[in-house]
Amino acid sequence: MSARIIGIIKVALVLSIDYAAIYSIFEDPGIATIAVGIIGLFVLFGGYFALLKEGAVSSKKLPSYQSARFDNAKAQLAADVKAKSGIDINGLKVFLVPGDSDMNATAYGFNCVSVTRGTFENADPITLNAVLAHEVSHILNLDPEFNRAVFCSVTLVVAALSAVSFVAMAIVFLIFLFLNCFRSFLGVLVFRGTTNLVSGLFGLLQRAVVIIYRTLLSLVSRHAEYRSDMYAHSLGYGLQLAHFLSMTESSVQRPLTISEAIYNSHPPTPKRIARLEQKMLESSHTDIAS
Numbered sequence: 001m002s003a004r005i006i007g008i009i010k011v012a013l014v015l016s017i018d019y020a021a022i023y024s025i026f027e028d029p030g031i032a033t034i035a036v037g038i039i040g041l042f043v044l045f046g047g048y049f050a051l052l053k054e055g056a057v058s059s060k061k062l063p064s065y066q067s068a069r070f071d072n073a074k075a076q077l078a079a080d081v082k083a084k085s086g087i088d089i090n091g092l093k094v095f096l097v098p099g100d101s102d103m104n105a106t107a108y109g110f111n112c113v114s115v116t117r118g119t120f121e122n123a124d125p126i127t128l129n130a131v132l133a134h135e136v137s138h139i140l141n142l143d144p145e146f147n148r149a150v151f152c153s154v155t156l157v158v159a160a161l162s163a164v165s166f167v168a169m170a171i172v173f174l175i176f177l178f179l180n181c182f183r184s185f186l187g188v189l190v191f192r193g194t195t196n197l198v199s200g201l202f203g204l205l206q207r208a209v210v211i212i213y214r215t216l217l218s219l220v221s222r223h224a225e226y227r228s229d230m231y232a233h234s235l236g237y238g239l240q241l242a243h244f245l246s247m248t249e250s251s252v253q254r255p256l257t258i259s260e261a262i263y264n265s266h267p268p269t270p271k272r273i274a275r276l277e278q279k280m281l282e283s284s285h286t287d288i289a290s
Contacts, residue, residue, distance in 0.1 A: 003140045004140055007141045007145070011145050011146050011149050014153055018153055019033070022156075044109070046108075047144055048110070050108055056096065057095060070094045074094060076129055077136065080129075084234060084235055094114070094115070101116070101118045103122055103123075104118070104119060105132070107138035108144050109139065112139075123244060126240050133241070134228045141227070226267065229275065229276055233283075239280060242277060242280075245273050
């Protein structure tokens with residue numbers, strides 16, 4: 001089974017779960033269909049919004065020397081992918097993020113990938129191919145679409161908990177109002193304590209959902225990153241990708257933005273380099289033995 005088919009199945013499964021959840025709440029297939037349709041549009045085209053937000057520029061709109069470099073990289077990579085897996089990636093759209101000096105690259109889905117100005121300026125032609133090969137693996141496996149689908153599902157759960165929390169506090173308010181407990185100071189304290197308890201309970205549930213989401217995303221992303229590293233290695237770019245990763249290693253740790261959480265949740269760089277080096281060593285032994 002091809003990587004693209006597996007990716008489609010993963011995304012379809014998440015959307016099916018969303019449909020079932022929305023239908024169970026509203027018991028209306030029309031509402032569920034419209035809601036999942038909107039989610040599906042974001043899953044498919046949400047990468048374009050991220051590109052727009054980051055100020056990415058299509059390689060076709062860059063100065064000729066930059067555009068030619070991207071065209072050469074795409075042509076070589078397309079030949080490598082065609083020879084390896086028989087897949088045509090000539091439709092790949094490459095963007096440059098001119099305002100980002102960090103060395104990074106991102107796959108957005110729908111055949112769109114970007115590299116930062118830092119990557120473009122510091123990577124030699126073969127290393128640029130290695131970086132793009134890694135991102136192509138994400139594209140072929142529909143990793144960006146899957147991450148956006150899961151992100152929407154978690155957002156729906158958090159929104160549903162917020163709505164239920166609001167309804168629960170409204171019910172508490174009506175009960176205390178009906179019992180006319182506000183005539184005493186004790187009644188006010190009981191009301192505030194009850195609402196704080198309800199609010200805190202649902203807030204705890206929301207945080208638990210977010211923690212579970214981040215944990216699962218981390219596990220899925222680690223697998224996807226390692227898989228994409230190995231794909232780049234299989235195309236002959238393992239050494240160059242390891243070199244690029246060593247250049248991107250940073251000692252500064254900061255919280256991820258929403259976009260980074262969706263698209264760029266990477267495992268520790270030293271572990272990625274170690275796995276690439278191990279794979280290259282195994283390949284060299286195999287070549288010697290044969």
